[in-house]
Amino acid sequence: MSKDFLYNEIANGIARQISNGILQPGDKLPSVRSLCHEHGISMNTAKRVFLELEAQSFIDAKPQSGYYVSKRSYTKLPLPEVSRPSSRANDNEPDELISKVYANMGDENLTLFSISAPSGDLLPLAKLKKEILQATRELREGGTAYEPLQGNLKLRRMVAIRSLTWGGNLHEDDLITTNGAINAVSLCLMALGKPGDTIAMESPCYPGTLQLAISLGFKVLELPTHPITGLEIDALKKAIPKINLCLLVPNFNTPLGSCMPDEHKKEIVALLAKHDIPLIEDDIYGDLYFGTQRPKCCKSFDKEGKVLWCSSISKTLAPGYRVGWVAPGRYKEQLLKIKLIHSISSASIIQESVANFLKTGKYENHIRQLRRTLHDNYLHYAHAIAQYFPEGTKTSRPQGGLAIWIELSKEINTKHLYELAIKQRISIAPGRIFTLQNQFENCIRICIGLPWSDEIRSKLKQLGNLTKKL
CATH class of the missing domain: 1.10.10.10 (Winged helix-like DNA-binding domain superfamily/Winged helix DNA-binding domain)
Structure with missing residues (x-):
């Protein structure tokens, strides 16, 4: 060492x-x-x-x-408020602001607090390259042939085996591979819904999911969400008559990092099944837990095949590989039909290399270290925010994942903060992009996937000073 x-x-x-x-x-x-x-x-x-x-x-x-x-050492800042979105479905998409933020993706001249992905410095790049070379040698026709429609068998088998860690008990035949988790969610939405349907989601919510739903013609009903325990169940119960679908990120959702208790997951699955409402579960952050045990998924409590479990390696191993999957339950044939129309096949070499990485145990070793690093990052970032941001700042206390949600005083507009920060080569994600409603204007999401360093501390100090000026 x-x-x-x-x-x-x-x-x-x-x-x-x-x-x-x-x-x-x-x-x-x-x-x-x-x-x-x-x-x-x-x-x-x-x-x-x-x-x-x-x-x-x-x-x-x-x-x-x-x-x-030190008596001045890090103390936890107050939690953000439970979100209180309008009880009416909305489609007021902040398209221009989202485009501005995501146009920065890949810009090496910026400190990208805005993009929720682990830095390449935290990923096993050399080992992944070796797996790609090995996959080209092992695959039929060097990986140039189409995969079966359902996807790489070895990858599906490894994902099924790993599902035992969260009580999934999946079989390789239960899974369909996709081009990342957002593609899995997209296939689910197209298979299950139609334009004009209403879909319930947490609020705040990942901008890409909101954009996807709106682009497919859905109405989005945002529901109150607690920064620790996630979706408020009573709000979902009241919304049942209005909704056709539900899409949730129960484990360490972005931007809050909340983790829904197992009893809540079980209750939500039973509630939606009773009313014949499919649940699309995005579990993309599930492996990034800071505690001692991986949390269960809603799929763990699915007895009727109405939970469509989606995930990928985009937040844990290789964002650019675009390898994901879905266990669609009773909706498998509908999803295969949609995948045939939109994708035909996934990338053979990439899927094979990821499958081998999982099979050899390299993934477990990598993810163990990544979790530890992200937890350490969180503690350092939270300490810096407490030290440098203005009095009255509130922060989430993620139990896993890649983000800290920061709530500032009401008079601060983080769209303006974004413009000031970008001039200092710092990119942040303003709170308004995580909703279709006029809320969260005083909030930002900070990604903790950048390795902690003196430079990161300095950038957070700069950001804190800019906030104080506003």
């Missing part, structure tokens, strides 16, 4: 203990010598750990005494 990696691991571990309240303000930390002995590191590495924690305001040095947890 490199010295840099080891020093970061130790510093992040202590930061986690402080942030989680295990170490309290005023507690004395082990001495430099004790840290050396405990972790088998040099005096210089131990001193570097303490200097980094001191620079982050996690600890204070007292001459002739040692290091203590």
Whole structure:
């Protein structure tokens, strides 16, 4: 293990203990010598750990005494309010603002807090390249032939095996591969609904899903959502007579990062099944949990085949590979028909390489480290936001995923903040793009998928200072 990696691991571990309240303000930390002995590191590495924690305001040095947890150290900011969208379906899409934000995608000259994806620095790029070369050798005709309509068998088999971790108990024949999760959701919408139908979603919600629904002619009914527990069930019950479909992201949805409790998932599945309303479940963030166990999915409680479970590797392994899948339950034949019309086949080489990556155990090793890094990032980002943003700022407390939702005072318009930030080469996602209604104008989403560094801290400080000016 490199010295840099080891020093970061130790510093992040202590930061986690402080942030989680295990170490309290005023507690004395082990001495430099004790840290050396405990972790088998040099005096210089131990001193570097303490200097980094001191620079982050996690600890204070007292001459002739040692290091203590700072009384100014990170404290959790208040939670954002439960969303209260209008009870009427809407289609007021902020198209121009969405286009502005996503036009920045891939711009290496910007700090992209706006794009919810892990940085390439956090991905196993060299290993993926080897898998692609191996796939070209193994596949019939070097991967140039069409895949079966249902998709790569090995990939479907590996996804089915991994479903056991969340109680899915899927079979390879239950799955259809797609070109990413948004393509899976798109196939579901086209197979199940028609223009004029009303679809219920969380609020706030991923802009791409909102755009997709509107483009297909759906009316979108946004429902109140709690920043910790997700969709408010009572609101869904009241909406039942108005809706034809439901689309939810129960596990670490963007932008809130909320995770619906298992009992809520079970209740929602039973409620929708009772009224014969299909549920499209987007589980794209499910593997990015910060706790000790992967959360279950709504599909885990599906007894009648009315939950269409969608996911992909876009947020965990390779955003640009566009590899996804769907377990459509009783709607399998409808989806295959739509896929035949719109896609015919998926990319053979890419699917085979991802399947091999899953099969060899490389994915589990990678995702374990990615979860740890993202959790550490979250703690650092949250600490910086508490330190640099104006008084009255509220933040979500994601239990997984890639985002922090920031709610600012009502007089701040984050469309204006976006324009100021982009001039300083910082791209943010204004809250208005996560809704079809006139709400969240004082909110932003920050992606935590960029590796923590002095530069990221500096950019968050710049952003905080811009916010204070507004």
